[in-house]
C-alpha cells in the first residue's frame with residue numbers, strides 16, 4: 492500500500508509539477524472538507540457586484556473543482572486570486588496573494604505561481620445589459636485542507652486585467668498589475 496501511494500505521489504508530481512497535491516503529510520490534516528463556498532460582494536462604489544463560488548474536493552489528494560459566477564463587474568478581464576487572510580476590510584484588503592511556497596506571481600496554469608493565482612475572470616455584457624462572468628477550473632494546486640488550503644482565506648476580484656507575471660515591471664511578479672480589489676468573499680467550509 493505504502494509503495495503504491497509513493498508511486499502515485501511521484502506520478503502526480505511528474506504530471507503537474509511542483510507544488511502538487513499530497514506529496515507530503517502536511518497536505519493532509521484534520522480540517523479537511525469536501526466542499527467550500529464563497530459569496531462575493533462589491534466594495535463601496537461597486538455595490539452591484541455579487542457572485543457565488545463553490546469548491547469541491549473528493550479527497551485531500553484530489554484536484555479542486557471550482558465553479559462560479561460574478562454579476563455586474565465592468566466588462567473585460569479582472570485579476571482573480573485567493574488572498575492570504577480571511578477577514579477582508581471594507582475595501583477588500585486581505586493581505587497579499589496566498590503564497591505558502593514563496594513563488595512568483597503567475598497564471599492558473601503556470602508551474603510557477605502563487606497557490607492563490609487563478610488568472611483572470613472575464614465579464615461579458617448580456618443582451619439584457621447585465622454583465623456576467625463565469626469561471627470553472629480543475630486545479631491540482633489549491634486544496635481544501637493542509638498547507639495549500641484556501642479555506643478561511645479571501646477570494647478577491649480586481650479592477651484590472653492580471654498580466655500573469657508577464658508584465659514589464661516588478662509589480663507583475665507580485666500582483667500581475669491587476670489594481671485594487673473591487674469585490675471579495677471569504678471561502679468558508681460547508682458542514
Ligand SMILES: *[C@@H]1O[C@H](CO)[C@@H](O)[C@H](O)[C@H]1NC(C)=O
Nearest residue numbers: 579580581582583584585586
Ligand atoms: C483596508 O486596509 C488597507 C491596508 O491596511 C488600507 O489601505 C485601507 O484603507 C483599508 N480600508 C478600509 C475601508 O479600512
Ligand SMILES: [Cu+2]
Nearest residue numbers: 571572647649
Ligand atoms: Cu488579488
Ligand SMILES: [Zn+2]
Nearest residue numbers: 588596605608
Ligand atoms: Zn499572485
